[in-house]
Amino acid sequence: MWTDALGNPVTLEQGGGSLPLLNDFVEGFIASEARAINVFSAAEDPSPILQACIAAVHMFAESREAPVNARPFIQRALAGAARTTQREQRFIAAVAAWADADVPRAIRLHEEQAREHPRDLVSLKLGHYHLFNRGDAPGMLRIALAAEPHAADVPYLHGMLAFAWEQCHGLEQAEAHARRAIAMRRKEPWAHHALAHVMLTQGRIVEGHAFLRDVSETWEGLNSFMVTHNWWHQALFALELDRADEVLELHDRQVWGVAKDYTQDQINAVSLLARLELAGFDVGDRWHDLATYLLSRTQDQVLPFLDLQYLVGLARAGRPEADVLMANIEARAATAPEHERAVWQDVCVPAGRGLLAWARGEHVQAVRQLGQALPRMLEIGGSHAQRDLFSQIHLDALIRSGQLPGAQNLLQPQIRSQPESRRLRRQGSQLYAALGLSQAANRLL
Template sequence: MTRDQLGNEITDTAPDLVAAINDFLHGVLAYQTQAVTLMGLIEDHPGSCLGNTYTGFLWMFLESPAAPALAAPYLERALKAAGTPREKANAQVLAAWVAGDIPETIRRCEAIAREYPTDLAIIKLGQYHLFNLGDASGMLRMALHALPACAAMPYVHGMIAFGYEQCHLMADAEASARRAIAIEPTDPWAHHALAHVMLTQARVDEGIAFLEEVAPTWQGLNSFMHTHNWWHLALFYISRDRQADVLATYDAHVWACEKDYSQDQIGAASLLARMEFAGIDVGDRWADVADRIAARGADTVSPFLTLQYLYALARAGRPEAETLMDAIRTRAATTAHDQAAWADVALPAATGIIAHAAGDAATAARALGRALPRLQEIGGSHAQRDFFDQIHLDALIKAGEASTAQQVLEMRRTYDPDGIPLNRLLAQVYEQVGLPEQARQARARAGG
């Protein structure tokens, strides 16, 4: 009997294919590039149920409108191939995903996780889809299926840590992340979960020290994990007004890998915007990001991704922004499992983004204000969705709604009390509302 590196029984016996399946598993869990090894040899193994399923998963991770068609041939092979019940169940997960039935995809992932708790690739995939729906408790539940069977594996604890963090269970999140790191110090997803905890708890200097210490271990990771962990470090740099470090991080890491990949694009766009909101001159950096995003066309695979594409296009003054806005309107009117997220959250947020770029701050503030209370429904993490809060805040200030901006800024100060850009803004707002002493205190916190 052949087993994969996690102990799961597999039908395939060819040494090269078994090695590639293990590369896929380790690559997906550890965010390493060998995950794609399978794509280079699957044509030699057309009868592999699991190999074709995993290849289909890789194509679907493109997060592009073309992905289902690219995955379809591998799905067809996987469904025809012989396989164990677990392997056939994996193929059915791919079938639901290619069909766009995400609730069914998640249901099938969870069924496998319950019966086969060592199938960590499926647990990771299920958590990915729950994340995209903003289902934090589901993310935690999905990851916990791996215990106790996989308690000795570090990547399990990284997944659990992120689930805890998204549920606002910070002590549990930190404990799980540190357990993962104790087993495998280079686990990038555990680094990521701990970065989230430190950001939420205003542990800015500690976050910088920790991420700078582990950053050398990110070299050679896939583009998403490399760029995203550096993105987290850049957020800490912004809080400390380390402008040169933020720009250097952007140029050398955040926008330096796979520039046509969805996650790299939104990381770059949201970081550029955050830099501008913090008063940093980003020069002509928007042009390259907007060029790459424009090439995606009217991409409405995910509301979370699409809104960030839209911001980049609108900020750069690209005509494709209006084309994408039309696609969002169409998507919001299309019956689907996520129609409410598109119609009630993404559409008003998109309206606000377009208004913000056009200089209509009042409309931007109103439209984004409608979307913010339900923003979790579009997916993404707390830290990522904060981008939309920052657009809203900028609109409030530009619209002259200083009293409302003061409320927002003081709430933000609960998790960034000494943030220099934040306190500079607070000083301005307190001057506008006629509170000079509060303005003086804010300026002092900002170091000025």
């Protein structure tokens, strides 16, 4: 019997020759490193745990084809599961449930694993992925806390704890775990990410910008999601400081163009371009390049959070395929499994209609539809920072439709909580001028 890099016993049927590839997946996955995909080189090894890991990598494509590509590997894993340990069997079953679109079962299995095998941090991080996509931050915190007494020596666990605490609004706890992770290993990009969330939420814009600039030198060898997403966070800080040229450079050099065919890189780019426009900056013809990569997404309907951003990108590029995507979202809402039907019907459909209306200048309709969806937007997943895009669009639609008192009611608390944001102060100044309150603005901004 061999053990993986975290000390978990593993069953390998062709000797230990594939153990380095398994460890590349184990360590690479929890460290957000590209080497996790090295496990593909073990595709001919029948060891069930290796086959399940390969299936999981396929599922992270987050596309309509992902389960199809994962299924041969998960079937081989299931066929040999009886020869493996209880921990491996549960991991295999969780990946199989994911491939079968039974995410509630996958979550239950990952929760069991966190209690019974708390050093299986791959299972823990997969559980975080599913819980995050359902807007269940307390669940993320619960399973990470279960592992803490047994895996506190692993910096990546503290990164996971940091993000779970942050999503539960435990900002002080989040910062403590992020800084502990970074003290243990400076190259811990998920901890960098969690701390960036804390600083953005607390209005520490200048500090956050400097912090990410300092640690960015460690972002080597990461998967495309992690490196582009951390640069996306740096771009958010720059945008709050009204540094549009820097944001555009970051978009072109660091956020877009690393893996243009990958879902997460695409939504990073959509979100950043939309935020630039909402801040009043011209993004040139960048929507058109992005839209060419979104055309293949019209039939995905894997996660509503992704579909909504694809919709913004296609609509802002003026592509008629936005209507195809909207029709497919509505069709998905009518046929989705019971455990996810409500989020598609009650949140994604009105949000999608509102976003499409906003992108086409139909601002009254955008306010109406987004106003219906926003109170439940947590259910589509994504982080607070990511979902803020939809709130910004709603605010913009309020202003453009002449609903200025409502806009003021939303904007002023943001200005007070983000005193370093030049973007918000500028937006507030314009709104107060439109309200005939320019003199009062001097005391409010």
